[in-house]
Structure formats: C-alpha cells, structure tokens
Amino acid sequence: MSDITVFQAKTILTMDPTMPSATHVAVRDGRILAIGDATCADQWGAVTQDSSLCDAVLMPGFVEGHAHMMAGAIWEFAYTGYHDRIDPEGRLWTGLSSLEDVVARLSEIEATLTPGAPLIGWGFDPIFLRDERLSRAHLDRVSTERPIAILFSNFHLMCVNSAALDLVGYSEATNVEGVVKGRDGAPTGELQEMAAMFPIMRRLGIDFRALSQKQSAIRSYAQVATRAGVTTVTDLFSQLEDEDLDVMFSVTGETDFPLRIVPALAASGDPATLATRALGLKAKSTNKVRLGAVKLMTDGSIQGWTARVKWPGYVGGQPNGIWNMAPEQIYATCAALHAAGVQMHIHVNGDEASEVVIDALAAAMRQASWPDHGHVLQHGQMMDGAQFQRCADLGISVNLFANHLWYFGDQHVALTIGRDRANRMDAVRSALDAGLTVGIHSDAPVTPLGPLFTAWCAVNRQTMTGKVLGASQRISVPEALYAITMGAAKTLKLDGEIGSISVGKRADFAILGSNPLEVDPTTLKDIPVLGTVFGGRATLV
C-alpha cells in the first residue's frame, strides 16, 4: 500500500480561495499533500484511492473557539434543561418545560440509583420557567433521604433538597451570602455562587476540574466534537495542573484520538507569575494539545443579570452586574501578559465589560509593542460599531456567541436589555464590516456544540419563537462557514495549520451529508454530520 491516500468526495469545499472546490484530496503523513481531481497527487508517486467518502461533502474540520471540556462528562449527571439535547452517545434527551416534568425525570432516575449515592442534575434554567421557582420542596418530592443537587445551566447557581441542606448544616441560622431564604426564614434550597455552593459540591463530590480532566471526560469530549464535525476544540478556562496535563497528553497521544484541544489557562493571582506559567505551558505543546493562551473572566452573564452593562442598564431596573475580576486587576493582567507575549482570550458579555477590556488592552499596547498579539474578546454580546472599530484599530479579534440569539434572544427582548439592544446582540455583520477576524461559538456545555447550528444562528438570527432578531446583522452562508473554520482558527493563531483544505495543512475534515452552499440557508443546521477525518484517519458517527 502506498503512503499516499487520495480521498474522493462528492464535493470538497476548501475555504481556500485559490481553489474553492475540488473532488479529491491527497493525504500523506497526516497532512494535505495535494488537492484537485483524481490525478492531483500523481506527481508524488503511487497512491491509494479511497472512495469510501465519495457520496459525502468534505469541509475543513470545524473549529470551536469557545467551549469547555466538561461538555462531555457533564452527562454523568441528570439532564434537567428546557431544550432538547443529545448526549455523547447520540441519545436524545427531551427538554423539560415544567417543574412537574423536572420532578418526574429526577424521580425516574432516583429509582435507579444505589442507596446513599447523591442525585446530581444539570442544565436547569429558571429563565424559561418563570411561574414558580424551583425549591427544596420540589426536590424533597423526589427524595427526602438522598441528597439532591441541581446545577443551573450557567453553573453559577444550584438548587438542593432538604437532605443536602442538612448535610452541610444550612438552616435558618446560616449567614452565608448566596444561601437564599424564603419568607419563613428557612433556606429555599437555592444557592448562588461559589461561597454558598462549594460546601455542598465538596460533600457530594461535584468537582468541575475532575469532570474535565479524567480520561473518560477527555474521550467523551472527543465524541461530542466528532459528532459535530469538529476537529479542533478549545477548553477555555482550565487549571492545567501537572497531573491534568499528564492525563491530557496520554489520552490525546493515542493514535486514534481524533481531536486537537486548545486549553486556555484560567487567569488568577499575580499577573507576572501567571505570565511565566503560561509561557512554560506553551513550551509543552504537542500537535494535539496547544498550550500558552490565558483566559480572563471579567463580568457575568446577561440572562443572569450579572453582566456589566452600560447606561441605560437592564430594562427591569436590576442592579448592574458583577465583576469576576475587578477593573484594576483586568488592567494589571492585560499589561503583564501582553508585555510577556501571552495571547489572551477575554470573557466580556456586557458592553461595559467590553469597553473596560478594550481600554485595558489599549493601555497595555502603549507600554509594549506586539503587533500580532491576537488577543480575542470572547462572547462580546453587546459590542457596538464603535467598539468593533476600536478592536480593528488595535488588532483585537472577536469570537461572538451566535447561539445565544436562538437560545436566549426572546428573553433578552422581554427581560434583560430590551428589543433595541437585543437587535444588535452578537453583531457579526458589524464585526465583519469593521474588518475584524470573527469566530462564532457555542460555549458548550452552556449550549450544545455544533458549528453548523452556530452558523445557522448567525445567518438567520432566529429566536426560539421564530422571530428575527436584528435582520441587518445577518451574514451570508459563505461568511458563516468561514467563521466556523478559518475565522475560529485565526482566533487560536492556528490558521497556518488548520481551517482550510490547503496543501501543507493538517488533513482534518468534517464529513457532511450535503453541501452547505446548496441547501436552503434556513436548513443549514439540519445538514447531517457523518463524522470527521483527523490527520487523514476517518471516524464515522
């Protein structure tokens, strides 16, 4: 057998303007050797023709620029969300549209558990079930003996039953911020943010780091990615301790592991120490694990009213959100990391947060010159034309949260920022018009990983109730396909290696059932993903 394989496809969309489409791609040593027709690699010697994908459409493997490793392992917990979701094995879990349904599903699962084991759920989102608030009374109907904890979809809140409250001694007498109490003075079961949640998490063994760093977690993340046609994925807030890295290198090092992972180190503590640590990590990168970038978490989430927004604030008069990192710390961290040559991915949801971060990066750039820094504002949900223009002037990229339009668009109109500002949320059109490098993302597991769905959101801007949110911000299908391949690859500074089907790049492809350029744009999300080719090796789902 020759060491050159020529894959035949129905069509190959390359995302490379020098040859936008082809029928054959030749692969040697995991890289793209030639592209064109059946004879494309004849100059290179004997070839093996592979026609197993001849009815499929190939694209560059999709790149998910903002997701989290626990998107796979979170399925060890019971899904209690409002939307239909598909687990890593491909099983459909229907969404739960009432608290009764939540109690019913939990009761069903409770009956299957061994005595004493806690019942843990995830994905619950109170913004969709506003008649009544989930409380310990609901969960006590599932069990009064077994501790139960339901994580909300934003991972910043949870609700627990009485047995779980007893386990950590939360009562009327408790005085811990975030332990919500009812009119009777007793805890309702709802716990907000880490100080209140952590004691329960420790007792019940809920550990986000462990959820992300076990061998099985990394493998199920790869399953989730392959199902979505993704060959390069991020883990955008990672502790990256030495033992975590050992596990990651060993699992990803297996020949048939079909995913490149780009973890970003979670920013905390002294900026100079952080910079040194990031540079040390960068030196340990492999082909499948790309280290060296840092993730900063600035404000909260818009649908949780914890994002920092500019005047006129939230339409319901809620107080402005919270800083997870104080502005002075943002300034100091941006200055130190930029000066040290460390790329930053910076979480900004509200427009006050994006403004502060652009100011901080501009200040950092006045201190130290680094033209190809590649810093990225992540989410950037409320950014307007003026902020995009400043990003263009400063060489900053954006990765916009297009999935939000469908998942939370109606809620933003009705409950958070109102129709006018919701119309310019995740303004991909404005960002492209300003000349920016633009990615679009899912933030999985917050919303499901699926770049074709994300592209559909940016193209159609349709909400869950079928309304169009800000028609002027829609983009074309080719622009959306670019954003989920080359655009995202650029935000990771990997566009020289992945993102298009070009000679010399890695042979990473998404295998699709039909051609995204030929389907009705309103059905982009329905195109079947058949699997991926990773480094020249096909994995079908």
Ligand SMILES: [Zn+2]
């Ligand atoms: Zn995220």
